[in-house]
Amino acid sequence: MSSDNLACPSTSDLRTQPVAALDKEGIGPAMTSIPMIACSTSLSEHHSGGSGTNKNKQMVEQLQRYGVISSKKVVEVMETIDRALFVPDGTPAYVDSPMAIGYNATISAPHMHATCLQLLEENLQPGMHALDVGSGTGYLTACFATMVGPQGRAIGVEHIPELVASSIKNIEKSAAASLLKGGSLSVHAGDGREGWPEHAPYDAIHVGAAAPEIPQPLIDQLKPGGRMVIPVGKIFQDLQVVDKNLDGSVSIRSETAVRYVPLTSRDAQLKGY
Numbered sequence: 001m002s003s004d005n006l007a008c009p010s011t012s013d014l015r016t017q018p019v020a021a022l023d024k025e026g027i028g029p030a031m032t033s034i035p036m037i038a039c040s041t042s043l044s045e046h047h048s049g050g051s052g053t054n055k056n057k058q059m060v061e062q063l064q065r066y067g068v069i070s071s072k073k074v075v076e077v078m079e080t081i082d083r084a085l086f087v088p089d090g091t092p093a094y095v096d097s098p099m100a101i102g103y104n105a106t107i108s109a110p111h112m113h114a115t116c117l118q119l120l121e122e123n124l125q126p127g128m129h130a131l132d133v134g135s136g137t138g139y140l141t142a143c144f145a146t147m148v149g150p151q152g153r154a155i156g157v158e159h160i161p162e163l164v165a166s167s168i169k170n171i172e173k174s175a176a177a178s179l180l181k182g183g184s185l186s187v188h189a190g191d192g193r194e195g196w197p198e199h200a201p202y203d204a205i206h207v208g209a210a211a212p213e214i215p216q217p218l219i220d221q222l223k224p225g226g227r228m229v230i231p232v233g234k235i236f237q238d239l240q241v242v243d244k245n246l247d248g249s250v251s252i253r254s255e256t257a258v259r260y261v262p263l264t265s266r267d268a269q270l271k272g273y
């Protein structure tokens, strides 16, 4: 991505943050539409007023307009789960950038959430099992739970217990609250590199932090016919799409260049990597 595209001040600010201040996630081809979305979304927030739900809808419309979302189901779920319920108070909810959520973590940018939902859509049908590793705010776990429905299972695994607690509070305020109450959605404290064997095998696995290499337990916990979306790499990362074929073999392709926070130990993360 050339710096010419960085017309929007909020995006330029992000570029100048030191890596330790976290996540310039989304830098790469998937981000070419960001500055326009970020600028016009903030403008509409300043000038048109309207409820949070309307602004969330406007954000989803922008992502459609700029070609990030083409799937009707992804539109539906992103309209249903209001992003504002998942960002810390005082944080602009609908700007297309990752935002700090404490503990050296971030909520991913809306266009990355949309991209991952779309890549996993076929594996998030009603009744299916989904695992969200590095679930952070719980936003994507709530989206997954909404898509797989009460007969399915959506599991978030996050290694910062405080984020697990706040994500549960976020989900309780959202349209996915009844799924949490009903038990088809749950969030657990743990090392996501080990997956969550209890509800394996999974039709869909999403990893929200970049692994130096794909953790074997996650491959093992993928169902034949299942798909995992995982950023892989250290400084230069690829969003990899891992499909487990019906014979158990695995096919891997790179979707786009990305920048995520590392999938690491809790100690390393709290020390700032």
Ligand code: SAH
Pocket: 103, 105, 106, 107, 108, 133, 134, 135, 136, 137, 138, 139, 140, 157, 158, 159, 160, 163, 190, 191, 192, 193, 208, 209, 261, 262, 263, 264, 265, 266, 269
């Ligand atoms: N997808 C989430 C969060 C993305 S940030 C969202 O959009 O809200 C990545 C998250 O991965 C952080 O919350 C971080 O604490 C978590 N993480 C990093 N390494 C981890 C590990 N080994 N096990 C579980 N969670 C991990």
